[in-house]
Amino acid sequence: MDILMLSNGKIAGNEHVMGFASEAIVEQVKRTGARNWVLIPYAVIRSSHDDRVAMVQQTFDALGLDCHVSGLHQADDPVAALKAADGILVSGGNTWVLNKTLHDLGLVGPIRKAVLDSGVPYIGWSAGTNITCPTIRTTNDMPIITGAVLPSLNLVPFQINPHYLEAKVEGHNGETRDERIQEFLEVNKHEPVVGIPEGTWLHLHDGKLSYHCANGKDLKLFSYDSEPVYYSAHQDIQFLMEHSC
Known part of the structure; x- marks a missing residue:
């Protein structure tokens, strides 16, 4: 396995999508030799799927990758296209739409087989990271479709909250992100949640999990009946792979 799970697509100062993780992407391409990548753009709602493909192609070109x-x-034939691809990219957008589309098209099994059995590298950001979890119950997105589906790819055995923001907005009296995650844990006591802020990512390579950041921000781990714990880049978080939801 070689999976990059990015919190988001862009941060301030980055011209290209995924630019803050450019070094990790270059290393993954060189390590795996993947040249023919397929982008899954189903999460994209407010722009065209073709434009998102072009945007990602520009990133690879800017990085000097062939x-x-x-x-x-x-x-x-989407299933055949996945089988023929050297690498899989999954764009951010609306997680509910993305996940339901993957189920509707029968793509969950083929993606899991490609990544877990064939070792096809995977890069996702935002919604593309949400779906690596057992379920998408810790997405920040609204379920803008009916017949929403919760189970997802289950590439990692814990829940992720991308775009994690530790803040309380002045004048806003609704729940903070932390409070929403704590609500999740009250109902799902055995399912830890990993909050990854903007400009950060998780990397799963051959079963080894690591955390990385482009801006010094820490990962925040939420567990039931415990105070949240912060982890900086290079600290050991392998224990998360031993968890069973």
Whole structure:
């Protein structure tokens, strides 16, 4: 396995999507030799899927990588396109739409098989990171569709909250992000939640999990009946892979 799970697509000062994790992406491409990448753009709602493919292609080009990005939405046979791909990219957007579309098209099994059995590298951000969890119950997105589906790819055995923000907005009297996650834990006591702020990512390589950041921000781990714990880049978080939801 070689999975990059980015909190978000862009941060201030980065011209290209995923630019803050450029070094990790270059290393992954060189390590795996992946050249033919397929982008899953189903989470994209407010712009075209074709534009998102072009955006990601620009990132690879800017990094000097000899890679070709195609959109899974353009494939006559999405399952065959996944089998033929050297790498899988999953764009951010609305997690509910993304996850339901993957289930509707019968793509959950083929993606898991490619990543877990064939070792096809995977890069996701935001919604693309949400779906690596056992379920998408810790997404920040609204369920803007009916018939929403919760189980997801289950590539990692814990829940992730991308775009994690430790803040209380002045004048806002609703729950903070921390309070929402604590509510999740009250109902799901045995399912820890990893909050990854903007500009950070998780990397799972051959079963070894690590945390990285482009801005010095720490990961925040939430567990039931315990105070949250912060982890900085390079600290050992491998114990999370031993968890069973």
